[in-house]
Amino acid sequence: MLEAVDLACERGGRSLFRRLSFALRGGELLRVAGPNGSGKTSLLRILCGLLSPTAGAVRWEGTEIRRLREEYSKQLVYIGHAAAVKDDLTAAENVRITCMLAGRRVSPRQIQQALDAFELADLPVKRLSQGQRRRAALARLLLSQSLPLWLLDEPYAALDAAAGRLVEELIDGHVARGGAVVFTTHQDTRVRASRVIDLDA
Amino acid sequence: MLEAARCIVVRDLLVAWRRRSDVATALLFFVIVTSLFPLGIGAEPDLLRSIAPGVIWVAALLSCMLSLGRLFAADHADGTLEQLLLSAAPLGVIAAAKAFAHWLVAGLPLVLIAPLIALQYDLPAPLHPVLALSLLLGTPVLSLIGAIGAALTLGLRGGGVLLSLLVLPLFVPVLIMGAGSVDMAAAGLAPDGQLLLLGALLIVAAAFAPWAIAAALRISME
Numbered sequence: 001m002l003e004a005v006d007l008a009c010e011r012g013g014r015s016l017f018r019r020l021s022f023a024l025r026g027g028e029l030l031r032v033a034g035p036n037g038s039g040k041t042s043l044l045r046i047l048c049g050l051l052s053p054t055a056g057a058v059r060w061e062g063t064e065i066r067r068l069r070e071e072y073s074k075q076l077v078y079i080g081h082a083a084a085v086k087d088d089l090t091a092a093e094n095v096r097i098t099c100m101l102a103g104r105r106v107s108p109r110q111i112q113q114a115l116d117a118f119e120l121a122d123l124p125v126k127r128l129s130q131g132q133r134r135r136a137a138l139a140r141l142l143l144s145q146s147l148p149l150w151l152l153d154e155p156y157a158a159l160d161a162a163a164g165r166l167v168e169e170l171i172d173g174h175v176a177r178g179g180a181v182v183f184t185t186h187q188d189t190r191v192r193a194s195r196v197i198d199l200d201a
Numbered sequence: 202m203l204e205a206a207r208c209i210v211v212r213d214l215l216v217a218w219r220r221r222s223d224v225a226t227a228l229l230f231f232v233i234v235t236s237l238f239p240l241g242i243g244a245e246p247d248l249l250r251s252i253a254p255g256v257i258w259v260a261a262l263l264s265c266m267l268s269l270g271r272l273f274a275a276d277h278a279d280g281t282l283e284q285l286l287l288s289a290a291p292l293g294v295i296a297a298a299k300a301f302a303h304w305l306v307a308g309l310p311l312v313l314i315a316p317l318i319a320l321q322y323d324l325p326a327p328l329h330p331v332l333a334l335s336l337l338l339g340t341p342v343l344s345l346i347g348a349i350g351a352a353l354t355l356g357l358r359g360g361g362v363l364l365s366l367l368v369l370p371l372f373v374p375v376l377i378m379g380a381g382s383v384d385m386a387a388a389g390l391a392p393d394g395q396l397l398l399l400g401a402l403l404i405v406a407a408a409f410a411p412w413a414i415a416a417a418l419r420i421s422m423e
Binding site: 048049050051052069070073074076078080081082083084085086087088089093097098100101102103104124 | 204205208209212215216219220278279280281283284285286287288289290291292295422423
């Protein structure tokens with residue numbers, strides 16, 4: 001269970017949010033809403049431990065994530081704004097390396113299936129378009145279905161309708177399996193969030 | 202844990218192989234800088250022999266600096282650095298692997314080509330192994346210390362110049378002992394003391410630098 005207690009975040013002297021508390025159990029889907037610059041990305045980075053909150057704490061199964069470090073990192077997949085793929089490597093190499101770093105062994109067949117699902121050719125990423133890079137990043141989701149927590153920052157950005165539907169299905173499937181998902185988006189999405197946090201309010 | 206480290210090394214080597222020109226640039230820089238000195242100073246053999254260790258070592262420091270700027274900046278730009286911070290292995294291990302990969306790409310070629318450069322300076326053949334050994338022990342220290350600077354200056358404007366100002370003074374002990382060992386051997390003394398000190402520096406750097414790099418990366422990524 002992911003727990004945020006009294007989170008506050010200040011960036012560049014401006015307070016983005018304060019006294020933010022929530023708990024997220026398996027099988028729940030949390031959507032973080034708010035206009036540009038309201039702190040959605042900062043909140044997600046705080047939740048995955050990349051950013052320390054100005055005040056408050058994030059707990060995973062009751063322990064602060066700062067103390068868990070890589071034990072916590074093993075439980076989650078984070079897809080940020082940047083696609084996190086290396087230009088000089090192929091899509092398959094990128095997926096394989098990110099999965100290995102996350103501590104999971106995946107077979108070439110599994111990687112091929114993930115790339116096929118996102119209709120990606122195994123080309124060097126620098127020859128791919130923005131949307132295809134995004135697909136290469138999201139292909140990891142197919143290989144991360146056993147992880148209890150997904151943190152997705154604007155997963156639909158730059159995706160076409162078909163890929164967007166695939167991501168919706170993946171999110172729905174993950175929640176149905178009992179996983180927890182936190183995501184942000186400006187687009188309309190069919191997935192129904194069990195909870196919405198509006199950072200503008 | 203070791204698997205993650207191996208994965209990083211293989212990844213960085215693969216990226217370096219696909220961007221061979223970057224690696225070649227740093228090596229060519231080393232060759233050209235060391236070749237300029239005889240041209241500028243004149244071909245007086247005794248003079249060349251006496252300046253050779255210092256010139257080769259200074260050129261090695263500068264050549265190493267060239268690629269340090271990109272060490273984390275490239276990963277930072279494409280977002281892979283965030284994933285490294287979220288990897289299943291301790292960040293110190295990842296940092297050590299990054300520094301090791303940097304040495305394989307930027308340091309090891311210098312070690313291998315140094316005897317060839319030494320020929321230009323008419324450095325006596327018995328000194329070549331000492332020069333190569335001093336570089337072999339010293340260049341990994343440059344990668345390790347340099348990586349701390351690279352992590353600290355990540356994402357700063359004008360980070361490249363700042364990195365040089367920050368890191369070059371820290372390279373001074375390595376320079377003194379590296380060039381000193383070859384000078385000692387040239388004077389007919391045993392270079393063991395200097396080389397052992399270089400080895401000790403390497404051990405200390407290998408033990409502590411990765412954790413400093415990791416801390417610097419966490420600060421820079423906030």
